[in-house]
Amino acid sequence: MSPLPTQPLSPLDGRYQAAVSGLGEFLSEAGLNRARVQVEVEWLIYLTDHSMFGSAPLTAEQQASLRALVTDFGQAEIDELAELEAVTRHDVKAVEYLVRRRLASLGLDSIAELTHFACTSEDINNLSYALTVQSAVTTVWLPKLRGVIAKLAELAEQHRDAAMLCHTHGQPATPSTMGKELAVFVYRLGRIVGQLEGTEYLGKFSGATGTFAAHVVADPDAAWPTISQEFVEGLGLSWNPLTTQIESHDWQAELYNRVSHANRVLHNLATDIWTYISMGYFRQIPQAGATGSSTMPHKINPIRFENAEANLELSCAILDSLAATLVTSRLQRDLTDSSAQRNIGVGFGHSMLALDNIQRGLGEIDLAREVLLADLDANWEILGEAIQTVIRAEVAAGRSNIEDPYAMLKELTRGKRIGQAELVAFVSGLDIGDAAKERLLALTPSGYIGLANELVDRLPRA
Numbered sequence: 001m002s003p004l005p006t007q008p009l010s011p012l013d014g015r016y017q018a019a020v021s022g023l024g025e026f027l028s029e030a031g032l033n034r035a036r037v038q039v040e041v042e043w044l045i046y047l048t049d050h051s052m053f054g055s056a057p058l059t060a061e062q063q064a065s066l067r068a069l070v071t072d073f074g075q076a077e078i079d080e081l082a083e084l085e086a087v088t089r090h091d092v093k094a095v096e097y098l099v100r101r102r103l104a105s106l107g108l109d110s111i112a113e114l115t116h117f118a119c120t121s122e123d124i125n126n127l128s129y130a131l132t133v134q135s136a137v138t139t140v141w142l143p144k145l146r147g148v149i150a151k152l153a154e155l156a157e158q159h160r161d162a163a164m165l166c167h168t169h170g171q172p173a174t175p176s177t178m179g180k181e182l183a184v185f186v187y188r189l190g191r192i193v194g195q196l197e198g199t200e201y202l203g204k205f206s207g208a209t210g211t212f213a214a215h216v217v218a219d220p221d222a223a224w225p226t227i228s229q230e231f232v233e234g235l236g237l238s239w240n241p242l243t244t245q246i247e248s249h250d251w252q253a254e255l256y257n258r259v260s261h262a263n264r265v266l267h268n269l270a271t272d273i274w275t276y277i278s279m280g281y282f283r284q285i286p287q288a289g290a291t292g293s294s295t296m297p298h299k300i301n302p303i304r305f306e307n308a309e310a311n312l313e314l315s316c317a318i319l320d321s322l323a324a325t326l327v328t329s330r331l332q333r334d335l336t337d338s339s340a341q342r343n344i345g346v347g348f349g350h351s352m353l354a355l356d357n358i359q360r361g362l363g364e365i366d367l368a369r370e371v372l373l374a375d376l377d378a379n380w381e382i383l384g385e386a387i388q389t390v391i392r393a394e395v396a397a398g399r400s401n402i403e404d405p406y407a408m409l410k411e412l413t414r415g416k417r418i419g420q421a422e423l424v425a426f427v428s429g430l431d432i433g434d435a436a437k438e439r440l441l442a443l444t445p446s447g448y449i450g451l452a453n454e455l456v457d458r459l460p461r462a
């Protein structure tokens with residue numbers, strides 16, 4: 001057997017590449033290296049703009065040519081960095097050397113020694129991770145989540161009035177509408193999106209042990225904490241003033257916990273829709289050319305929701321691990337965070353893939369209203385709650401003397417299948433006020449939905 005050509009080991013880089021490719025723009029190694037170049041370049045521009053260490057501000061053209069190193073970052077830079085790193089055995093040093101090489105070719109040798117000035121690698125790395133994770137979350141993952149929420153909100157609105165038998169403990173229970181049940185997920189996910197929108201992306205820029213030691217020795221008079229704050233905030237990040245060598249990663253733990261929380265709510269959605277499909281409440285729309293089972297030709301399987309379930313679990317496993325481990329680093333630093341952070345994209349990738357499958361799955365189901373109605377009609381005993389509650393209200397209001405209405409209805413309905421006729425006969429014989437009796441006689445399982453449909457209208461408008 002001849003060996004295969006090099007293969008991607010992760011399915012995210014193989015069969016699912018198209019669904020997650022937007023994340024690779026930021027959370028891949030190349031995305032990280034491009035951000036590292038950006039931070040190095042911006043620090044050079046900051047130092048020269050402030051004429052530090054005898055430098056003079058670069059011309060607008062020179063600044064643009066430096067920034068073009070970021071915007072034009074491509075395969076040539078990726079290959080060159082790999083070559084440089086093979087020698088340096090240090091990924092950030094390789095980026096510094098790449099920038100220095102470009103300075104030479106741009107005729108900016110005079111500022112070469114300001115490259116990576118007073119920086120420890122983490123000064124570059126933490127800002128690069130904050131920038132790339134921020135971009136991935138705000139421009140790729142959150143929009144995908146918002147797309148799923150919008151689709152769910154559309155379905156909630158569409159099925160606002162579709163009465164449905166509920167199941168608590170898997171047993172028939174007081175009905176709702178399918179719209180309201182979907183709206184619950186819209187509301188839950190919307191809250192988490194709100195929290196995610198408030199994420200603080202923190203950055204530190206204070207040298208080898210977070211003390212500005214090299215900075216102060218190089219220029220005792222400069223206001224280094226202010227410079228650090230200005231620089232970090234200038235990149236669109238929040239400044240972390242007090243750290244060891246590494247940014248403490250608390251913002252990352254907070255973010256990944258929230259993303260995991262969103263994943264878990266989506267998992268609940270996926271398993272609920274799967275269950276509704278298996279109950280016949282949702283019908284799967286056949287896709288032209290698709291096969292359900294390789295042997296049972298009749299089948300359409302709910303594979304979109306099953307794929308989502310598995311990938312949400314994988315995403316949580318990775319993001320939970322990151323959230324749990326990134327917040328500790330021995331003394332002033334160990335390198336475990338660096339190794340772990342290389343998997344941020346994998347954590348988001350599995351979630352992104354799940355979102356893609358949920359989005360597709362939601363577009364391939366139809367509500368089977370007749371099944372919903374038939375199920376409601378087969379379970380008149382669920383009106384036991386309505387009847388006992390109305391009797392109690394009548395007793396409280398002095399219009400009835402019935403003793404222990406709950407026990408009475410329990411006797412009639414518990415563990416039994418009661419039809420419309422038995423319930424009508426039972427209600428007709430009740431000694432309660434006329435208006436209440438009329439209300440009960442008019443009640444059907446599909447009409448016993450409370451305010452379920454109106455509750456859908458309480459969803460915040462997008």
Ligand SMILES: O=C(O)C[C@H](Nc1ncnc2c1ncn2[C@@H]1O[C@H](COP(=O)(O)O)[C@@H](O)[C@H]1O)C(=O)O
Binds near residue numbers: 089119125335338339
């Ligand atoms: O500014 C510094 O570099 C300070 C230095 N701490 C480090 N900070 C950040 N990166 C470092 C550090 N040390 C190593 N490396 C480089 O990390 C890379 C680890 O590679 P891999 O195991 O593939 O994740 C790999 O490229 C390593 O070379 C310290 O001594 O405190």
